[in-house]
Amino acid sequence: MSDAFFREIHMTLLPTIKQLLAMEPIGQEVTIRGWVRTKRETKQSTFIEVNDGSCLSNIQCVVESALLENEALKSMLARIATGASVEIAGKLVPSPAKGQKAEVSVIRVKLIGEAPADRYPLQKKAHSLEFLRELAHLRVRTNTFGAVARVRNRMAFAIHQFFQEHGFYYVHTPIITASDAEGAGAMFQVTTLDLDALAKSGGPVDYDKDFFGKRAYLTVSGQLNVETYCQALSRVYTFGPTFRAENSNTTRHLAEFWMIEPEMAFAELSDNIALATEFIQYLVAVALKDCAEDIAFFDERIQPGLRESLEKVAQTPFAHMTYTDAVRELESANTQFEFKPYWGCDLQSEHEKYLTEKVVGGPVVVTDYPKEIKAFYMKQNEDGKTVAAMDVLVPRFGEIIGGSEREWRLDVLEKRIEELGLSKEVYSWYLDLRRFGSTPHSGFGLGFERLLLYVTGMTNIRDVIPFPRAPRQAEF
């Protein structure tokens, strides 16, 4: 593409409010476009705070009352309320009052889109997250959801940066899968069959007539697919939507969420732990550096102490313990658990939180779980009882990462598939990876929204994705 193309684009884009607020105010003429957050009137001036989403801060625009002798401007100003979209031209000047470094001394105001106060649902006051959840199409206009959106954007970009800088290739694994046995949870079925007609007929379903000629589903994980690319490109990752049809009603589960799944060839569990640790620390450091204003907001309004705890996470090596040690820790804990911990038990939420909050006081990597409670593809350890699995647990909600070294020995993997009553035919292509040029390899899954919960201090996962999908919730 030519330079001229970019110049043209560039010329049509006004500086954002973020850019304006970073400028030295010397009376230069500026034009801003955005949405009114609040308007305050005095006899001498009218103050309009405008936000365009480029940053948390609004820009204050001051209309001197002398301008109001213009009746057209006066009536337009009267119709400008919280939520309205406006274009304001004026001079960027140092602010004589406290609260902001610069402000716009207004020359012209144009009301673009009205937001009548008697109907616009957002007021210039704090709203509960529950209320805003019912207004998913408007909530991004609030400080909190604007900040979440910006952090989400930065984290998505940082994920690519991290992997690209470390020699990982981005692989697009399929959204639709015909494999019904990935073992990561209930799946949404995908079909073009006429279900109404089928229900009326009462007959059995002939999947041969379905789109793919067999049952198909939305993916619950890209891992098995990405392992194939791993065995050629060495270091790969996926980052895409993932679907679970579990009837989960919690603050940390979604039916549709975004997952990051790196996979490394010639890598053992210890490499996996190192990658996961560095990855989280990198992302946290980027958030602190590049989303400082938004993080400060979360720290002040959403989760006091957030910034300090993130700073600590970015600098401190993660604690590491084996499952066996973790259970020992839990057994000797001076706490009444609802579920009594014992070797062989699945770690419950309360156990995970105890380990990360009480024992460690930060993120902790737990490894080498009993094979019975983990997936078939995880590498079996020498002891015959455990697998080379790792979960990263963090304070406030527990598991953020789940991963493992994969079983790369054909005979061991085949035996495990048989033991669990799974089908070797279904996994034949997966087993091919062990038949031909197999390597020790490792990877993990990170729930993107869980990362965002962690970084923003938000507590409900439905508030860190634009349009949450959960049981009985698919509005907007």
Place this chain on the structure above:
RNA sequence: UCCCCUGUAGCUCAGCUGGCAGAGCAAGUGGCUGUUAACCACUGGGUCCGGUGUUCGAACCACCGCGGGGGAGCCA
């Protein structure tokens, strides 16, 4: 799916033992001040989630339904 909590003005909530529907914020009007969660005064604003029942009388008690939240399980 299970357990607990909850539903009253646009929002957040109070409403005692069943006895005339309340506050703050928001909105409108006026005033005032380089204001900034602006301030002061006044005004308007209700299907008390819906249904059924108990009662002289129900926002309040009982039952059914619907919505919202939190916790658990499944997991990322």
